[in-house]
Amino acid sequence: LAAAKAAALADLETALATYLEEDYTAENWTTLNTAKTDGDSAINEATDLAGVAAALDAALVAMDAVPTFAEMLMITDISRTSEGEVTLVFRTTPYVLLTLETSTDLKSWTTITTATPGTEMWSFVHDSAPATGPRRFYRAFLTP
Numbered sequence: 001l002a003a004a005k006a007a008a009l010a011d012l013e014t015a016l017a018t019y020l021e022e023d024y025t026a027e028n029w030t031t032l033n034t035a036k037t038d039g040d041s042a043i044n045e046a047t048d049l050a051g052v053a054a055a056l057d058a059a060l061v062a063m064d065a066v067p068t069f070a071e072m073l074m075i076t077d078i079s080r081t082s083e084g085e086v087t088l089v090f091r092t093t094p095y096v097l098l099t100l101e102t103s104t105d106l107k108s109w110t111t112i113t114t115a116t117p118g119t120e121m122w123s124f125v126h127d128s129a130p131a132t133g134p135r136r137f138y139r140a141f142l143t144p
Contacts, residue, residue: 035062
């Protein structure tokens with residue numbers, strides 16, 4: 001049992017080393033490290049091999065569930081009026097700076113806004129003149 005616990009603790013430490021702090025908000029980095037610490041405790045408290053394996057698996061799942069910056073921003077809805085006004089709705093992490101850009105060719109991008117939404121859902125209306133040509137593309141990213 002002691003050897004299994006030592007191996008599981010080493011596996012958990014190795015897994016933690018694969019995550020990069022710069023990929024996470026400070027809060028999410030703390031959450032990821034807490035999941036690892038909780039896993040360490042559960043492994044140490046396990047009374048049999050199955051308990052060790054279950055504790056290791058649970059810790060790995062909990063660590064993997066913590067979203068990175070890239071995973072925290074998603075366009076959930078986009079609509080366009082006949083006048084060319086575009087409304088984008090995002091799911092994001094509150095109080096994290098994001099940048100929204102537009103392009104007509106996917107090569108040249110223009111920043112149309114930077115914002116720090118105070119809620120998980122955020123809407124942006126792009127009411128500039130319609131793009132020349134049939135398409136306008138958008139991309140958004142969190143700005144660490």
